[in-house]
Amino acid sequence: MKLFALLTPALLLVSCAGYQMGGSKPPSLARVKTIAVPMFVNSTLQPRAEVLATSAVANAFLQDGTYRIGKRDQADAVLEGDLRSIRYAVKRSTRYDTLRPEGLSNTVTISWRLLDAKDPTKVLATGTSTGSSELFASGNIQTAKNNALPEACERAAVSLVSRLADGY
Numbered sequence: 829m830k831l832f833a834l835l836t837p838a839l840l841l842v843s844c845a846g847y848q849m850g851g852s853k854p855p856s857l858a859r860v861k862t863i864a865v866p867m868f869v870n871s872t873l874q875p876r877a878e879v880l881a882t883s884a885v886a887n888a889f890l891q892d893g894t895y896r897i898g899k900r901d902q903a904d905a906v907l908e909g910d911l912r913s914i915r916y917a918v919k920r921s922t923r924y925d926t927l928r929p930e931g932l933s934n935t936v937t938i939s940w941r942l943l944d945a946k947d948p949t950k951v952l953a954t955g956t957s958t959g960s961s962e963l964f965a966s967g968n969i970q971t972a973k974n975n976a977l978p979e980a981c982e983r984a985a986v987s988l989v990s991r992l993a994d995g996y
Contacts (some may be wrong), residue, residue, distance in 0.1 A: 843980055850901075854892060854995040856952060857905075857942075862896045863889065864903035864945065867952075868938070869910040880978050881938055882909045884985035894993035900945065909940040909988075912956070916973065917964060934973065935960040936980040939990055955991055959983025 865886050870878035885907070889897050900906060913936070921932035923964070939959050944950040960983060963976035990996065 839899065852994055854938065854953070854992075855912065857992065860895065860904045860942075862890055862898035862903045862905075863942070864898055864900040864906045865889070866900065866906065866908070867878070868908075868923070870908055872914050874914050874977070877914065877981075878911050880981045881909065881936070884978065884981040885909065885938075885988060887892075888985040888989040889984070890968050892989050892993050894989075901947045906943045906945050907940060907992075908943060909938050910940045912937040914977065920966045929965050929969070931962060932969075932973070932976075933960055933962045934976055934980050936977070938984045938988060952984045953992060955988070957988040957991065959985070959987060 865882060868882045868885075870881075886897055889895055894902045898932075915935045915937075917933050917935075918929045918931070920935050921929050925984035936959050938959075939955075940957065941954040942952040944952055959980045961976045963972045965972050
């Protein structure tokens with residue numbers, strides 16, 4: 829009975845082996861606490877798509893909570909992004925008119941790099957993140973594309989933040 833009483837606390841402590849409290853930032857970003865997110869560059873033909881991508885990334889940082897969002901002069905790092913492409917693919921077409929799509933998917937690609945705020949020549953991390961969504965093209969296809977774009981941007985933003993916060 830005494831042996832059981834002595835081993836119980838040891839077993840409880842060992843059961844948590846490998847887990848840690850707090851974030852699991854990559855070692856190269858351990859000192860980064862605040863990130864500035866200036867407006868991304870838009871390399872696509874979609875008007876104002878950079879606004880959607882930038883706000884999606886800022887919201888993803890806020891939801892994740894690993895890093896704070898701050899102004900450039902108060903931040904430890906600056907995230908520069910480029911909305912590289914928005915691609916559409918037909919998933920479904922009408923039965924009698926194969927040139928008229930019923931279902932589409934869009935894929936957003938964001939190229940980014942995280943720079944040290946004190947020394948902008950020092951690159952802390954770099955990568956490309958993608959996000960996609962599906963849409964139904966009933967009626968006005970342009971309106972359907974515009975309505976599906978924020979969801980694809982949000983998914984690309986979550987992928988980007990996951991790379992910076994968790995390392996994968």
